[in-house]
Amino acid sequence: xxxxxxxxxxxxxxxxxxxxxxxxxxxxxxxxxxxxxxxxxxxxxxxxxxxxxxxxxxxxxxxxxxxxxxxxxxxxxxxxxxxxxxxxxxxxxxxxxxxxxxxxxxxxxxxxxxxxxxxxxxxxxxxxxxxxxxxxxxxxxxxxxxxxxxxxxxxxxxxxxxxxxxxxxxxxxxxxxxxxxxxxxxxxxxxxxxxxxxxxxxxxxxxxxxxxxxxxxxxxxxxxxxxxxxxxxxxxxxxxxxxxxxxxxxxxxxxxxxxxxxxxxxxxxxxxxxxxxxxxxxxxxxxxxxxxxxxxxxxxxxxxxxxxxxxxxxxxxxxxxxxxxxxxxxxxxxxxxxxxxxxxxxxxxxxxxxxxxxxx
Numbered sequence: 001x002x003x004x005x006x007x008x009x010x011x012x013x014x015x016x017x018x019x020x021x022x023x024x025x026x027x028x029x030x031x032x033x034x035x036x037x038x039x040x041x042x043x044x045x046x047x048x049x050x051x052x053x054x055x056x057x058x059x060x061x062x063x064x065x066x067x068x069x070x071x072x073x074x075x076x077x078x079x080x081x082x083x084x085x086x087x088x089x090x091x092x093x094x095x096x097x098x099x100x101x102x103x104x105x106x107x108x109x110x111x112x113x114x115x116x117x118x119x120x121x122x123x124x125x126x127x128x129x130x131x132x133x134x135x136x137x138x139x140x141x142x143x144x145x146x147x148x149x150x151x152x153x154x155x156x157x158x159x160x161x162x163x164x165x166x167x168x169x170x171x172x173x174x175x176x177x178x179x180x181x182x183x184x185x186x187x188x189x190x191x192x193x194x195x196x197x198x199x200x201x202x203x204x205x206x207x208x209x210x211x212x213x214x215x216x217x218x219x220x221x222x223x224x225x226x227x228x229x230x231x232x233x234x235x236x237x238x239x240x241x242x243x244x245x246x247x248x249x250x251x252x253x254x255x256x257x258x259x260x261x262x263x264x265x266x267x268x269x270x271x272x273x274x275x276x277x278x279x280x281x282x283x284x285x286x287x288x289x290x291x292x293x294x295x296x297x298x299x300x301x302x303x304x305x306x307x308x309x310x311x312x313x314x315x316x317x318x319x320x321x322x323x324x325x326x327x328x329x330x331x332x333x334x335x336x337x338x339x340x341x342x343x344x345x346x347x348x349x350x351x352x353x354x355x356x357x358x359x360x
Contacts, residue, residue: 002026003125003170004118006110007065007072009057011185011192012129012173014064018188019172020127021068028121029065029072031058032109034081035203060192067190077113084108086203090213093241096264097340100157101201107160115168125170130154133174134166142166144292144351149177156309159344159354160290210242224269226253229262229278237271240264246279246336280333281360282316284343287325289355296320297345303352305330305345307337313346326355 003025005017020027036055058074065072085104092099110128118126131147131154142163147153161169173181185193204212214220221239228234235253237243242250247261253273262274284307291297299320304313305328316330328343337343337360344354 001125002028002121002123003127004114004121004123005029005065005070005127006114006129007031007061008129008198009054009060009192009195010129010198011190011195012131012181012197014061014129014190014192015176015181015184015188016127016129016172017064017068017070018184020125020170021070023172025125027068027070027127028123029061029068029070030114030117031061031072031074032114033058033074033076033078034105034109035078035086060195063191067188075114075117077109080113081105081109086216089203090216092340093209093213094266096240096266098244098338099340100342101203103157103160103342106157111161111165111169115165118168124168126168127170127172129173130158130171131173131176131178132158132171134169134171141293145174146346146349146351147171147173148175152178155346155351156306156342156344159292159342159351161292162290163292163294166292210239213241222269224271226251226271226273229272229274234259234273240266240269240271243271245338276335279336281337282330282333284328284330284334284337284360285321285325285358286328286343286355287358289324289326289353291353292351293353296326297352303328303345303347305343305354307334307341307343307357318345325358 003020005020005027007013007017007029017027017029062072085101088104089099089101115126131149131152133145133147135143135145137143144155144158144161146155200207221241223236223238226234226237243261243264245261248258253259259273260276260279261271262278263272265272297318300317302317304315306313314330314334316328318326318328320326337357339357339359341357342354343357345352
């Protein structure tokens, strides 16, 4: 059996490669060149050490692959990453939507173009360092399951996987906790054994979304009005791309109470402000749905769902609205259900599927 290991240069994918070698697979390491932060003027000092996609990361991946006696490839997918991830990120912000680029990277790069490359190389599996598990039900259908380490579970960014893809994927770290992963890397003497986990979006390494958008588009985004829920003008904003739902800091508004961004009126170039209580709602409407079993749940089925990565799943029901649209109705109001983010639906430890939030 032959496996293509997606190696980011981090400790997780390195240990995944080691575990697959231990299982007897003929392994090939591959680093996808998606974005070059040095080309955009970032250095380790300006970008920090908790991002990926640097030349150092690629070198670390190659070093680990060599240590494990694996063949190694660097695969240039910068054009695909620009189109499917960066351009979508920019388009979303310009339309008042908050995207999740890591989900698009998984959808279009790791589990699409890389899967195709694996087949070209005669590989049976694509392997990543995600913390998640795959098993099968009594009918032989694949199931995506939460990781054994709940603090590291990454199923939220994997809900888009299909039956066909799950049959070609392996997540060796699904049964491990992070401390075990670090220990394996240390025991093996991996060069990246102490490297911190990446946390930021790779092409926004310093967290300044506005700067990145302006850099790629060359546009100036005009000022407009801050208004309250009744439409009264409260002040001037500095360009609609600077604001996201739930934002409180950086508004520059003097008021007798805390104010939050509760919606964005892109056509009117207005940022609507309100109270924290205005951010709560029970309903999350979504489309672009993927149901991992291949079948949508029955109307009114009770599950648990979350609308952001770090949220604990909350109970509610899912209803089919027709035309590929659904709504998840939470038992209790949820704070900041954000268009563009994913809603992911669970039945216990099993991921049923999810979609892209249209509105609350």
